[in-house]
Amino acid sequence: GAVVSQHPSRVICKSGTSVKIECRSLDFQATTMFWYRQFPKQSLMLMATSNEGSKATYEQGVEKDKFLINHASLTLSTLTVTSAHPEDSSFYICSASPKGSDTQYFGPGTRLTVL
């Protein structure tokens, strides 16, 4: 149990385009989902926390207009990177927590490459 999926696993896009990444909790309802960014050989950097039905809470330094997060249901959160640029190239990982639980289950990640 406790499986989190992400789609796509890998995406290459041109500079200036927008990319949407989906995060789904497959076998539990996730009242809270988290989005992270990870650069090579570095730790996970929390970008934002999203709660179902409410606006996401962004970490300091993360542009909310550039990284749009929607948590429309208890099993789905999306991250849209708008007007992507090469510096946005990274590994994006989501995680989800069941209601009332501290445990975070991570998705497999999405490798974004912006040309």
Add this chain to the structure above:
Amino acid sequence: QQQVKQSPQSLIVQKGGISIINCAYENTAFDYFPWYQQFPGKGPALLIAIRPDVSEKKEGRFTISFNKSAKQFSLHIMDSQPGDSATYFCAASPSLTPLVFGKGTRLSVIA
């Protein structure tokens, strides 16, 4: 105060040996301490987690030792295997708040 300091940065262990990774924290509000294992190109996978009310938790070859007074916790991997070669992250948080991650430890288990 929000940091979790993890050491060592990298670790090489002989097959069959014990791998030990340490983490320290300052925030006394932290009450949830998980360890994650991450292989290259994959998302982190939860290995084992502990709360401050116990000093040790064991699951298979993985053991967390927790020292509340020293504000330290560690992961022990017994009988380390080449398949355990990965990056390990400790984390901590107050209840129901985002995790604070350590910087990670790259473990290599050599035959």
